Amino acid sequence: MVDDGFLVIDAGSGSVKSFLVNPRGVITRHVEISWDRETWTTQEGWPMIVNSIKRLELGSSEIHIHGVSVTSMREEFILVDEGDGEIQYSLSPESNSHGEMTLKRYGTLMYDASGHWPVPNWIAGAVLPWINKEHPELMRRTRSVLMLSDWVNYKLTGETFTDGTSACETALFDVMRNDWNWSIIDELNLPSTIFPEVIASSSRVGEITQRIAQTTGLPQGTPVFMGGADTQCGLLGMGVKDGEVTAVGGTTTPVQMITGSPIFDEKRRTWTNNHLIGNEWILESNAGYTGRAVRWAREEYGFIDYIHLNREAGLIPIGSNGVLSYLGCHIFDSGPKYWETDKLGDLPVPHTITGKDAPSRAEVARSVLESNSYAVRGNLEQLKEISGADFDYIKFCGGNSKSVLWMQIQADVLGVPVRIPEIRDGTAIGTAVLAAFGSGYYGSIDEAVSAMVRFRDAVLPDKKRHNEYSKQYHKWLETRKRISKL
Numbered sequence: 001m002v003d004d005g006f007l008v009i010d011a012g013s014g015s016v017k018s019f020l021v022n023p024r025g026v027i028t029r030h031v032e033i034s035w036d037r038e039t040w041t042t043q044e045g046w047p048m049i050v051n052s053i054k055r056l057e058l059g060s061s062e063i064h065i066h067g068v069s070v071t072s073m074r075e076e077f078i079l080v081d082e083g084d085g086e087i088q089y090s091l092s093p094e095s096n097s098h099g100e101m102t103l104k105r106y107g108t109l110m111y112d113a114s115g116h117w118p119v120p121n122w123i124a125g126a127v128l129p130w131i132n133k134e135h136p137e138l139m140r141r142t143r144s145v146l147m148l149s150d151w152v153n154y155k156l157t158g159e160t161f162t163d164g165t166s167a168c169e170t171a172l173f174d175v176m177r178n179d180w181n182w183s184i185i186d187e188l189n190l191p192s193t194i195f196p197e198v199i200a201s202s203s204r205v206g207e208i209t210q211r212i213a214q215t216t217g218l219p220q221g222t223p224v225f226m227g228g229a230d231t232q233c234g235l236l237g238m239g240v241k242d243g244e245v246t247a248v249g250g251t252t253t254p255v256q257m258i259t260g261s262p263i264f265d266e267k268r269r270t271w272t273n274n275h276l277i278g279n280e281w282i283l284e285s286n287a288g289y290t291g292r293a294v295r296w297a298r299e300e301y302g303f304i305d306y307i308h309l310n311r312e313a314g315l316i317p318i319g320s321n322g323v324l325s326y327l328g329c330h331i332f333d334s335g336p337k338y339w340e341t342d343k344l345g346d347l348p349v350p351h352t353i354t355g356k357d358a359p360s361r362a363e364v365a366r367s368v369l370e371s372n373s374y375a376v377r378g379n380l381e382q383l384k385e386i387s388g389a390d391f392d393y394i395k396f397c398g399g400n401s402k403s404v405l406w407m408q409i410q411a412d413v414l415g416v417p418v419r420i421p422e423i424r425d426g427t428a429i430g431t432a433v434l435a436a437f438g439s440g441y442y443g444s445i446d447e448a449v450s451a452m453v454r455f456r457d458a459v460l461p462d463k464k465r466h467n468e469y470s471k472q473y474h475k476w477l478e479t480r481k482r483i484s485k486l
């Protein structure tokens with residue numbers, strides 16, 4: 001029997017994952033190789049990506065791949081040269097201070113068009129002007145600036161394209177027009193030729209080259225269709241519609257709502273993103289390093305795996321016996337004021353665990369799950385404040401949603417049902433939806449979503465626990481204010 005489906009490659013913050021997803025939206029093969037975003041490089045990352053594809057063993061005649069789509073963590077970008085190489089450079093205090101100048105001069109202009117700030121030493125809108133000014137020889141060698149998923153597409157096919165969901169993260173984009181912000185690019189004297197053509201998600205990018213076929217085992221000529229940014233793919237993998245609120249809980253937890261027109265926060269705290277679907281936008285208030293804090297707790301306290309972490313945390317009562325943790329989750333403020341101390345967050349809170357001397361590892365584990373859930377609540381309240389919309393449930397996918405305990409805590413903290421898709425890796429399914437439509441397997445995105453996305457029973461909140469958690473949530477907010485460095 002022929003096993004057919006779509007190959008999805010997800011270059012995430014914590015790992016690269018490759019999946020074979022069948023037309024019913026079931027993951028039939030899956031390989032994951034861990035890495036860490038903070039130390040990620042193209043030289044080490046690419047062999048891992050190749051390896052994850054190779055280990056799916058898709059070369060046999062028993063398998064038919066209708067198409068490939070790629071998704072990735074956002075913001076990361078790569079400069080490719082005229083050959084097949086990547087241009088290397090190191091960020092430094094010098095690049096940071098140049099970025100600060102760009103930010104001061106163009107920050108609000110960029111934000112008001114792209115919905116993103118040019119954060120120094122991170123975002124392309126701040127880094128490219130520095131390279132252009134201080135290292136013109138590198139800029140001369142640059143053929144294209146590619147976001148991470150665009151770069152993977154390029155390595156697979158030799159073609160350079162982008163889409164709005166990835167490109168809007170550069171701060172050099174115009175989310176309203178879904179195209180590069182050419183006037184800012186001109187004003188910064190950046191060469192316009194390095195910015196790849198923007199195509200719609202699901203459009204054909206190219207096909208698997210002979211070289212890639214040899215190294216991965218994929219059939220040469222397999223078509224590759226434009227995917228997009230991982231959170232947007234996650235929303236598609238939950239069939240999210242205008243007005244619904246969501247969380248895609250991975251290494252970080254973007255808390256988002258889809259809107260029929262772009263909404264910009266007057267205080268410029270949130271991000272405004274393009275969506276994969278035309279005429280839809282996303283308002284995002286990101287809860288920060290949630291999953292990463294849980295991974296840290298697992299490693300630091302020697303839990304064998306997440307099953308053990310959840311089991312022990314589940315034995316601790318609500319409120320973790322007074323333990324509160326501040327390990328990277330936050331209430332989003334993407335504005336310039338806060339980057340120096342807390343990268344992105346509304347208060348510069350030192351990483352700390354408070355409330356009890358020598359807490360047990362189970363208390364810490366539970367407090368991390370609770371803090372992450374408080375951060376999601378705080379960010380949802382921020383979305384409500386900005387959009388004026390209300391919600392009576394939340395859709396939640398991603399690695400975080402694999403923990404039954406975490407999702408129950410989340411429902412209890414929010415006081416509304418948490419709806420989790422049958423395949424919790426919504427990003428994999430949403431990316432497969434794009435390949436399914438692009439390849440013509442399904443006639444529309446809606447048709448593909450109906451065939452490939454299903455939900456489990458919702459996790460319901462308990463009223464008594466919600467009341468208890470509301471007290472804890474306010475305590476968590478007050479404590480973070482008290483311990484912040486402001």
Ligand SMILES: Nc1ncnc2c1ncn2[C@@H]1O[C@H](COP(=O)(O)OP(=O)(O)OP(=O)(O)O)[C@@H](O)[C@H]1O
Nearest residue numbers: 012013014015250251252291294295306399400403
């Ligand atoms: N069973 C579990 N219990 C608790 N947490 C879990 C479990 N499984 C996964 N996680 C959490 O989910 C995180 C990984 O999620 P995921 O694989 O979606 O992230 P990612 O794709 O690497 O990151 P991102 O999407 O933010 O780029 C882990 O760091 C961990 O915190």
Ligand SMILES: [Mg+2]
Nearest residue numbers: 012230250427
């Ligand atoms: Mg992910």
